[in-house]
Each structure stands twice: as structure tokens, then as C-alpha cells.
Amino acid sequence: MPLASLILAAALAATPAPSELSPEDAIAAIDRDGDAMIDWEEARNYAIRRFHALDVNGNGVLDAAEFPAGTDRLEGGLDGQAYQDAALARFEAVDGDRDGRISAAEIRAFRSRDPR
Numbered sequence: 001m002p003l004a005s006l007i008l009a010a011a012l013a014a015t016p017a018p019s020e021l022s023p024e025d026a027i028a029a030i031d032r033d034g035d036a037m038i039d040w041e042e043a044r045n046y047a048i049r050r051f052h053a054l055d056v057n058g059n060g061v062l063d064a065a066e067f068p069a070g071t072d073r074l075e076g077g078l079d080g081q082a083y084q085d086a087a088l089a090r091f092e093a094v095d096g097d098r099d100g101r102i103s104a105a106e107i108r109a110f111r112s113r114d115p116r
Contacts, residue, residue, distance in 0.1 A: 023104035037101040047087035
């Protein structure tokens, strides 16, 4: 893996998950087009980057030791597609108005319903 990719992976793995950030900071961490919203493409790309950052041994599966603190560890691990599927399910749960974009207000509303 090129040095720049290794540095990015280390930074993403050390960065708090969006669920640990304020809604505005979570959006800033993921929003690439600067519209202060997260669309599915931005969320998916972030999930892919985060998965690879967490997959320290590079085997394409998050093993028990690689799961972020505070998350459920699945027997047998979690592969990249399952990680993206989980990200999509969460995206859809947060997107309250179903417009395909997540706002800070929607993050706040989701967190008030599901504080974990």
C-alpha cells in the first residue's frame, strides 16, 4: 500500500466515528461537495475508506480485534460488502425525509430516537 494510503488509513482509524461527533462535525467529515449534507455516494465512499482503515491486517474482513470500540462484534467478522450494507441501512434510518441526503437536523432527530 502506498505511503499516502497508509497515512490516510491510520488517520481514519484514529478519527472518531461520525456517531461520536456533533452532527455538524460528522457532516464535515463526510461531505465532499460542501453542501452541508451527506448523500449516499459520500456516505458509501466514507464507509469504504473507514472499512479499509479499520482492516489493519488487510485481509478484507473486520476481525473481532479490529471492530471499533463500542460496536457489536460479529462471529466470523464482517467483510467490506456487509460493512457497506450496514452503512446503507444506517443511512436510510437517519434520512428521515427520504430525500437521499442527511442533514444535521436529521442526525439530531435520529440520535434522539436511537441514542447508541
